[in-house]
Amino acid sequence: MSETSLVQEFTKGLWEEIPPFRLVLGLCPTLAVTKSVETGIGMGLALTFVLVCSNILVSALRKIIPSKVRIACFIVIIATFVVVVELSMQAFAYPLFLKLGIFIPLIVVNCIVLGRAEAFASKNGVGASIADGLGMGLGFTISLSVLGSIREIFGAGMWYGKEVFGASFQPFTFMVEAPGAFVCLGLLLAIMNLAGKK
Amino acid sequence: MRDIIRMIVVLAVLCALSGGLLAAVKSGTAEKIEYQQLKFVKGPAIKEILKGCSNDPIVDRFKLQDGDVERSFFVGVFDGKPNSVAYETFGKGFGGPIGIMVGVNLETDKVIGMGVTTHSETPGLGARAKTDETFKGSFKGLSINEPVKVKTDGGEVDAVTGATITSRGVCAGITESAEFYKRLKPQIVEKAKAFAK
Numbered sequence A: 001m002s003e004t005s006l007v008q009e010f011t012k013g014l015w016e017e018i019p020p021f022r023l024v025l026g027l028c029p030t031l032a033v034t035k036s037v038e039t040g041i042g043m044g045l046a047l048t049f050v051l052v053c054s055n056i057l058v059s060a061l062r063k064i065i066p067s068k069v070r071i072a073c074f075i076v077i078i079a080t081f082v083v084v085v086e087l088s089m090q091a092f093a094y095p096l097f098l099k100l101g102i103f104i105p106l107i108v109v110n111c112i113v114l115g116r117a118e119a120f121a122s123k124n125g126v127g128a129s130i131a132d133g134l135g136m137g138l139g140f141t142i143s144l145s146v147l148g149s150i151r152e153i154f155g156a157g158m159w160y161g162k163e164v165f166g167a168s169f170q171p172f173t174f175m176v177e178a179p180g181a182f183v184c185l186g187l188l189l190a191i192m193n194l195a196g197k198k
Numbered sequence B: 001m002r003d004i005i006r007m008i009v010v011l012a013v014l015c016a017l018s019g020g021l022l023a024a025v026k027s028g029t030a031e032k033i034e035y036q037q038l039k040f041v042k043g044p045a046i047k048e049i050l051k052g053c054s055n056d057p058i059v060d061r062f063k064l065q066d067g068d069v070e071r072s073f074f075v076g077v078f079d080g081k082p083n084s085v086a087y088e089t090f091g092k093g094f095g096g097p098i099g100i101m102v103g104v105n106l107e108t109d110k111v112i113g114m115g116v117t118t119h120s121e122t123p124g125l126g127a128r129a130k131t132d133e134t135f136k137g138s139f140k141g142l143s144i145n146e147p148v149k150v151k152t153d154g155g156e157v158d159a160v161t162g163a164t165i166t167s168r169g170v171c172a173g174i175t176e177s178a179e180f181y182k183r184l185k186p187q188i189v190e191k192a193k194a195f196a197k
Helices: A003-012 A027-032 A037-060 A067-092 A094-103 A105-109 A111-121 A126-156 A178-196 B002-049 B126-130 B133-137 B164-193
Strands: B061-066 B069-078 B081-092 B097-105 B111-116
Touching: A003 A126, A027 A094, A027 A105, A027 A126, A027 A178, A037 A067, A037 A094, A037 A105, A037 A111, A037 A126, A067 A094, A067 A105, A067 A111, A067 B002, A094 A105, A094 B002, A105 A111, A111 A126, A126 A178, B002 B081, B002 B097, B002 B111, B061 B164, B069 B164, B081 B164, B097 B164, B111 B126, B111 B133, B111 B164, B126 B133, B126 B164
Parallel strands: none
Antiparallel strands: B061 B069, B069 B081, B081 B097, B097 B111
């Protein structure tokens, strides 16, 4: 694996295949936890950790795992790391854990993680899989923080818990509700498509 | 046949390793998680009850076995003397059990404060038991040895307006807690001494 292709594997997750905009996967947490930047980043980092670890193990074991039970094996690996994240988040960032709640255990069924294990890590070497996991994870974190920023700024008039506008600002509460998440995601997707049009 | 055995072996080994890792992580973080849960769920109520104590009641805690249940006590040190404890008890509310943190002075057996930790009462009515200062304040100074009752039942407590069932549930919870408090008191006093500064 040459160095340029490693960089390529890493950067494709940041723009060309950035989840959840290009790969429209993992929408459930995307819509649910982007009420604020903080939860968005927390979710993104948790997913990045799980993605990198599961990619490493899946690619390292790809020759040992029989293809008939590969999905079961991937799920065991992913679920293990998700519980590790869940427990460490409870131990070191309890308030964040309370905000993310059920969406941390739900990373197990996040399509991005299983998708990368199946589509990439099970066919490529460990180095490329780490690059792929890091890129995808960071891309997801960036997407979630952008989405979270927009919703928090308009919906609550705050950014990372700090007031952005003066006291006269009337929060546009629609943005922090579920429909606001769909509209915001749709608009961002449209902008991304427009920007990526050749 | 070889295929099946290979699948079984791979999956079994993978699951065993995963189980081992999780057990290690779980036991490694258990203490920290317990502390965090106490700090963020019960911490606010404990801090309010034992206001002005010179120690961290969440660190200075001990457990006592009471029949089948294990009860936690949080020690408050005032003027260098560990003379107060806070403990949690449960009362029957309108929407389910109400977790009540009660602070008692070990020398006088008087309630020094109380706070609601967990509940599922109606927002705006029973849920106000958590924030209503008049209601919470009216428990202060009551003796734990006497049954605690709301005013309409002939007691001393100002019930939360529109939430008589919740208020009664809280009172009954505290009255019931006096039973195990009295039963365990010699042990509580003994254990609390260890926290003297």
